[in-house]
Amino acid sequence: MIVGGGPAGLATSFTLSARGVPHVLIDAQTKPSHKPGEALSPNARPLLQKLGIEHLLEHPAHQQYYGLESCWGSEQLEAKSFMSELHRNGYLLHRRLFEAQLRVIAQYTTQFFGEGFRLKQIQPSTQQGQQWKIAIENPAQNHLREIHAQWVIDATGRKASVCRHLGIQKQVIDEQFAMVFKAKLEREVPHQIWVEATKQGWWYVAPLDRKHLTMMFFTLQELIPTGEQRASFLAQQLASTLHLKKIISTSTLLTDQIQLWPAGTTCLEVPSGEGWLAVGDAAHAYDPVSSFGITSALASGFYGGHTVADLLKGKSEAHGVYRYILENAFQAYFQQLITHYGREKRWPDAFFWQKRFPTLVDANA
Ligand SMILES: Cc1cc2nc3c(=O)[nH]c(=O)nc-3n(C[C@H](O)[C@H](O)[C@H](O)COP(=O)(O)OP(=O)(O)OC[C@H]3O[C@@H](n4cnc5c(N)ncnc54)[C@H](O)[C@@H]3O)c2cc1C
Structure with missing residues (x-):
């Protein structure tokens, strides 16, 4: 069963x-x-074939995406395109x-x-x-x-x-949470993902459909304010980005509906x-x-x-x-996770980065 x-x-x-x-x-x-x-990475393709479900992605509501841009560990926005890889696109499901x-x-x-x-x-x-x-x-x-x-x-x-x-x-290895909401687009954006680290956490943004973006801010529970202050907290976090605030400058944040989801690492x-x-x-x-x-x-x-x-x-x-x-x-993932968070050294005194990374290192010891 x-x-x-x-x-x-x-x-x-x-x-x-x-x-x-x-x-x-x-x-x-x-x-x-x-x-x-919703982001299904390009390397999922062989698995979908094995399960006999690859054809499901042909539905027009699932959008292909061709790469991501990320500001992490430096002030540069770095682009990663899948076009030169074996599977040239992922899907935004x-x-x-x-x-x-x-x-x-x-x-x-x-x-x-x-x-x-x-x-x-x-x-x-x-x-x-x-x-x-x-x-x-x-x-x-x-x-x-x-x-x-x-x-x-x-x-x-x-x-x-x-x-x-x-x-x-x-075992709950870290207590990261996601604050999830939408933004309304005034004009279409490229089919890709944006990721940007900030002092208090990190952003993930991707097109949801032609008219909306899905916006997620990942942070620690201790940093999330209660009730009505959440919208202004998110606006501040967005204002603190170097690139994202410009990329989505013409969209409207729909912060009247913010959902909180646990989004850390756990294992049995x-x-x-x-x-x-x-x-x-x-x-x-x-x-x-x-x-x-x-x-x-x-x-x-x-x-x-x-x-x-x-x-x-x-x-x-x-x-x-x-x-x-x-x-x-899981071990391979965990090593990559530590390396990835370890690349971001811009805010050594900030609560999110200070509290988070040592916990991960300890858990792996
Ligand atoms: C904020 C956030 C962003 C994410 N972004 C991505 C992403 O971009 N790409 C990606 O690949 N992954 C992403 N993930 C992770 C991804 O969503 C999960 O890994 C995936 O859903 C796991 O699938 P699952 O079937 O194990 O569990 P779930 O999808 O959670 O399904 C569990 C099912 O069990 C049912 N259920 C629960 N309890 C009971 C019960 N007692 N009796 C009967 N039924 C029950 C629920 O109704 C549910 O349908 C994200 C997760 C979060 C939180």
Whole structure:
């Protein structure tokens, strides 16, 4: 049974189905909900092909993007183009549509897709050949069900709800938060991403559609003011940029709706165990500066699905292989993260940079 129907849970379902493993999938939301995060990097392409979902990106609502400009570690705005690389473009996804497209496929890959069902309880099963007795509920329909399963897969994102029920510890490596809002465009901008570091954090800006930008300011929770002061805080942070304020000077900030999202690095003590496995953000959640999130969620769903299928066939080494793949990828990410933040030395006394970087170094020691 898969709990969670985001990119990780859905990729797990597609893989299990391709391997002939019957399964059920539940997601707490009846329809895909709003989630931040839309940049799919060019190197995700082979994975999408493997999962058989590359064609979904042909929908005109998903925009191709060809590079990024970044001001990080110096006052220069440095351009990185994908045009000379193997895969020449990434995608700025219409995130809700992308997940809706994946959900349509899941109607065919699952035995039962419980949209609107959430996990209520997990206990050991007394049924022969089954490991878990899982209670799920659909509160809107006052519907309670019990499912017996050999495997439970935690694809619940940063909440890691299944692991919480099983008592698996999650390590929160840093407490970065994203302040997310939109800006209205007066004229079209190039299809690319802008990143700029400031004294109190860093900005990520990308076109959302023809008329809007998605704006994200990443900072520490301690620096985020309450309620009404948030809009002026964001205006100050934007004014402190060297480049971004000019690039978006003709757009209107829609700061009447600011959302806060946890956006730091977290990892489980172990990503799998007897009869359970975690995929996507539930296993390892990445700092969005890496643009790893969606690709890693799909990848761990792909490998997680194969792991369960192999274990059901008695290939006991699959557990170790899964852990090795996930933990190696996480270590590589972590090294890159430390190097990346370490490049920014302009504000050695600022709270964000002072507090943040030593924490990361300690966690890696
Ligand atoms: C501010 C921000 C910006 C980001 N930007 C990017 C980006 O540009 N590019 C990128 O690649 N990544 C980005 N990410 C990361 C990316 O969004 C995540 O890595 C990705 O969504 C992880 O997918 P997932 O399937 O593991 O989890 P999720 O997408 O979180 O899906 C989890 C699903 O589980 C369901 N669920 C939760 N609890 C339960 C329960 N108890 N019972 C049943 N269902 C449950 C939820 O409804 C949800 O649909 C960003 C993240 C943040 C916070």
